[in-house]
Amino acid sequence: MPKSKYDAIYKDLKLKIEAGDFPRGELLPSENSLIPVYGCSRNTLRRAIARLVTDGYVQTIQGKGVRNIFIPVEQTSYTIGDIETFKESSLRNQKNGSTRVLRFVELTADERVAGRTGFPVGSELYYIQRVHSLDGKPLILNHNYFLKSAAPGLTPEIAEQSIYEYLENTLHMTIVNSKRVITVEKITEIDEKYLELNVNDYNCLAVITSHTYNSDGVMFEFTQSRHRPDYFRFQDNALRRGNR
Amino acid sequence: MPKSKYDAIYKDLKLKIEAGDFPRGELLPSENSLIPVYGCSRNTLRRAIARLVTDGYVQTIQGKGVRNIFIPVEQTSYTIGDIETFKESSLRNQKNGSTRVLRFVELTADERVAGRTGFPVGSELYYIQRVHSLDGKPLILNHNYFLKSAAPGLTPEIAEQSIYEYLENTLHMTIVNSKRVITVEKITEIDEKYLELNVNDYNCLAVITSHTYNSDGVMFEFTQSRHRPDYFRFQDNALRRGNR
DNA sequence: GCCGATTTGTCCGTATGTATC
DNA sequence: CGATACATACGGACAAATCGG
Numbered sequence: 001m002p003k004s005k006y007d008a009i010y011k012d013l014k015l016k017i018e019a020g021d022f023p024r025g026e027l028l029p030s031e032n033s034l035i036p037v038y039g040c041s042r043n044t045l046r047r048a049i050a051r052l053v054t055d056g057y058v059q060t061i062q063g064k065g066v067r068n069i070f071i072p073v074e075q076t077s078y079t080i081g082d083i084e085t086f087k088e089s090s091l092r093n094q095k096n097g098s099t100r101v102l103r104f105v106e107l108t109a110d111e112r113v114a115g116r117t118g119f120p121v122g123s124e125l126y127y128i129q130r131v132h133s134l135d136g137k138p139l140i141l142n143h144n145y146f147l148k149s150a151a152p153g154l155t156p157e158i159a160e161q162s163i164y165e166y167l168e169n170t171l172h173m174t175i176v177n178s179k180r181v182i183t184v185e186k187i188t189e190i191d192e193k194y195l196e197l198n199v200n201d202y203n204c205l206a207v208i209t210s211h212t213y214n215s216d217g218v219m220f221e222f223t224q225s226r227h228r229p230d231y232f233r234f235q236d237n238a239l240r241r242g243n244r
Numbered sequence: 245m246p247k248s249k250y251d252a253i254y255k256d257l258k259l260k261i262e263a264g265d266f267p268r269g270e271l272l273p274s275e276n277s278l279i280p281v282y283g284c285s286r287n288t289l290r291r292a293i294a295r296l297v298t299d300g301y302v303q304t305i306q307g308k309g310v311r312n313i314f315i316p317v318e319q320t321s322y323t324i325g326d327i328e329t330f331k332e333s334s335l336r337n338q339k340n341g342s343t344r345v346l347r348f349v350e351l352t353a354d355e356r357v358a359g360r361t362g363f364p365v366g367s368e369l370y371y372i373q374r375v376h377s378l379d380g381k382p383l384i385l386n387h388n389y390f391l392k393s394a395a396p397g398l399t400p401e402i403a404e405q406s407i408y409e410y411l412e413n414t415l416h417m418t419i420v421n422s423k424r425v426i427t428v429e430k431i432t433e434i435d436e437k438y439l440e441l442n443v444n445d446y447n448c449l450a451v452i453t454s455h456t457y458n459s460d461g462v463m464f465e466f467t468q469s470r471h472r473p474d475y476f477r478f479q480d481n482a483l484r485r486g487n488r
Numbered sequence: 489g490c491c492g493a494t495t496t497g498t499c500c501g502t503a504t505g506t507a508t509c
Numbered sequence: 510c511g512a513t514a515c516a517t518a519c520g521g522a523c524a525a526a527t528c529g530g
Contacts, residue, residue, distance in 0.1 A: 004517060025461055030495060041519045046496085054298075059420045059457065062496045063526030067461045071423070175484040176303045179315070182480070184428060184450045184473035203447045204473060206428045210482075213303065217269055217311045229428035229448055236426070236480070238454075240419040248498060274514060285500045290515085306515045307507030 009038050010048035017057050017070045027065035028058065056237030096135050102194065103129035104156040106148065117145050117222035118211055124148040128159050131194050138195050141226040150220035174215035181209045182234060185226075195228050206232040253282050254292035261301050261314045271309035272302065300481030340379050346438065347373040348400040350392065361389050361466035362455055368392040372403050375438050382439050385470040394464035418459035425453045426478060429470075439472050450476040 002008035022028050052058045057070045109123040125145050132140040158166045167173040185207045205226050212221040246252035266272050296302045301314045353367040369389050376384040402410045411417040429451045449470050456465040
């Protein structure tokens with residue numbers, strides 16, 4: 001359900017582009033010709049197009065038009081500049097995702113935990129360790145830390161389903177943004193065990209470290225996601241802004 | 245030099261935030277109070293703020309205000325959602341970057357090259373192999389393919405300086421966007437040799453594969469950047485758009 | 489090279505909706 | 510409930526780039 005007019009236009013254009021309704025590499029109909037089609041103002045249409053630009057679907061050239069540069073990509077990619085839960089990603093890829101909870105404990109942040117996560121010393125936290133599998137193959141080992149005061153009532157049962165669903169739908173929390181860092185790290189014995197890896201094969205893996213914020217401005221989650229290197233794929237569309 | 249009014253406001257607010265002029269975690273002055281400060285319309289101010297949101301500097305909450313969520317980060321990070329050249333990155337980090345050209349050849353894309361790069365079979369290409377070092381330490385091994393028709397006149401001398409500077413300032417090409425994929429791959433003998441790695445230590449590295457487009461809509465560059473795993477850092481700020 | 493038509497980029501003012509307090 | 514703050518939407522004006530005659 002589109003939450004606004006420009007969002008509806010954005011989604012419609014996106015679908016049409018994905019469906020190949022516009023020739024690849026060519027220009028889309030001009031803004032002025034699309035305005036009557038959608039019955040909107042120019043600003044509204046331009047807002048929809050701006051989103052397509054950041055998605056890497058089109059590029060705009062002043063004086064010429066809007067070029068379709070969409071290329072169908074591997075659907076198996078893990079994430080694309082948006083916050084997406086494992087469950088959402090599984091559904092999008094029409095795969096059979098499953099989650100196993102390895103550990104579920106409550107703890108108080110000491111110096112060591114505080115330094116690692118960024119939570120203040122003394123914070124009451126949930127620490128959850130989970131393995132995400134796709135079609136039965138373990139792909140991701142997750143270490144989650146949730147601030148208990150912001151995400152109260154978490155249980156192992158919820159962790160096995162979807163924590164974000166619980167936070168958003170039951171607690172009505174609004175998740176806003178997530179600062180992520182991707183690095184490559186050495187494999188630990190825990191990784192080796194739960195991701196069924198062999199040091200003699202790959203001896204490192206991809207790690208996504210993220211600090212996630214809600215609309216109260218509190219960092220309520222720290223997560224370290226450890227990904228099997230042979231299945232890890234992270235996509236991005238970068239724009240050149242330069243100093244011009 | 246700001247290229248527009250909203251860009252000037254964006255840069256000014258960004259600097260003020262980085263300088264700590266606004267209390268961290270608190271709300272910025274409201275839009276209405278900033279409008280007279282900058283002498284602009286509300287739309288223009290909101291456009292500047294929208295950029296700060298995508299940068300992860302602030303978050304906006306309807307009915308409340310704009311919260312400063314800036315956290316100073318490691319400057320050593322390689323890249324942040326923008327296309328940045330190695331030279332620009334070195335300067336930003338105030339490091340002493342240097343580039344060594346290992347190979348510089350012209351070739352015609354055969355089946356194998358075409359499949360790997362995405363250029364059509366028969367394309368005339370430059371193939372350039374380079375090592376980027378920071379403070380004398382080799383960090384990145386680059387395999388660049390440039391479309392000769394779009395980037396004519398490349399030389400090893402240019403490749404040792406900055407190819408993008410040549411493309412943008414001399415050829416007046418406008419670089420628009422770059423589709424990137426990050427993966428983790430096994431080390432090859434070439435990596436081992438030029439990045440001074442040891443298989444017994446790390447046996448894989450971070451790989452950024454990118455397809456870059458100019459304003460003519462032609463993919464003129466394919467590049468594979470192979471990064472030392474112990475120095476690789478990729479930052480990102482993801483926004484939760486969900487389905488709400 | 490100039491001119492005019494087309495197309496995107498920037499900016500403004502206003503009105504209305506919605507969430508917070 | 511009212512005041513405040515951000516979100517959406519509209520319409521208009523002018524600038525800047527592109528392209529064809």
